[in-house]
Amino acid sequence: MFKIIGGDMREYGPVTAESLRQWIAEGRANAQTKVLAEGTTEWTPLGTLPEFASAFSKPSAPPPILTQPPPLVPVAAVNISNYLVPAIFCTLCCCLPTGIVALVYAAQVNTKLAAGDIAGAMATARSAQTWCWVSVGLGTLSCLGFSAFNFLGTMQGRGHW
Amino acid sequence: MKARFPATRRWWISLALFSFASATLVLFWFDPAQHSFYPRCLLHEFTGLNCPGCGALRALHHLSHGELRTALHFNPLVVLAGPFLLWWLARKFWNTDAGPSLPNLFARPVVGWALVTLVIVFSIVRNLPFAPFTAFAP
Incomplete structure (x- = not known):
């Protein structure tokens, strides 16, 4: 299929x-x-x-003159998640620099989709997704790291988040 | 009657609701400004810079007490992002073939670039050490 x-x-x-x-x-x-x-x-x-x-x-087939095939029966519109909301979430909650990278990629997805560049949009959406997960990973690591420091009592003072 | 959501989706919804409820309770009872068990921002710890997420926990603490003004002071972006996050989650979970179809607020290119600009401007503004920008520092 x-x-x-x-x-x-x-x-x-x-x-x-x-x-x-x-x-x-x-x-x-x-x-x-x-x-x-x-x-x-x-x-x-x-x-x-x-x-x-x-x-x-196949010579019997009529030559494909149309570079833009006419619409068929629609099954489902292309649904590409643009990761804008996860990227914002990562920027605000996990890790600033990589969150911003994800956010910029996410914004590009919409621009590429609007220009009709489906393949480009999909690739950029994947980059946005990757950077979101990098942010989540780094965010979690830094949380765990600081919890360990707190536990050891080497760090004092109030939280700043 | 057919179940509204497939099993995995129900599992995720339950997990999300449980995490949300427990996080809200912890934030309600323990002020992040008073308790040091909360995670801290690495960037702030090492550079002293306020990132766009700084003050988020304190903002949510005050929001859970209904103090909207104080919450907005600590982090307006997080407070304002809340309703949009809920909309996005609702769309993600309810936009099935049978369910209502909520419009996508985030599909237009201008929305993406506006958010990028907003986050960058906000990060700069809340680090400026003079009035009136000091009001944006958490």
Whole structure:
């Protein structure tokens, strides 16, 4: 089963390889169409998948003149979490510098989505996610570290958070 | 009748509610300004700088006592972010096929960049050592 991103930037599928070949033949998908094979997490251009190579070279099919395939029946709009709220949470509660990095990445996700750059938005969302987890990790470590110091009695004074 | 939420999601909701309740109780009873068992900010400890999260625990302590003005003094960003965080959580948990569809407040590019600007300006402003900016230091 495969999912594709249509020319209208919406997600279609999952469909069988057979239906996808049909879509290629109808010019609704082309070699540049982003596709996600079931069981994988990477959106790749349809042209790079060997099982569809024959579909593109078929002379009987009408040439895919449309670089933007017309809309199919919408299944679900692309739903990319932009990590803006987790990034804000990390900035305020965990660790400032890495939280800001996550926040800047999160802001870029929306800009890229608005420009229609789905793959770029997904990559940036992953960076935002990574930096959120780095912030949470560092935040937790520093908390544990300070708890240990407190426990040993080497540090005095009131909390500052 | 079909359960409203799948089992894993219910588990996460329970855990979140439990953590939220216990954190609120601890913050309600123990003022972070008086008790040293709370974690401290590494950045403040080493550089003396006030990060955008500084004063968050004290703000939440006063918020749990209903002292909104004092809470806003310690960290306006955390207090104002609260309702938006709740909205985001509600969207995350209730936006199922069957549930209501709450609009996404954070999808527009301008919102993201406005938040980045807000956080950076706030971090600078609360470190300026003269009036009127000293009011923003926790």
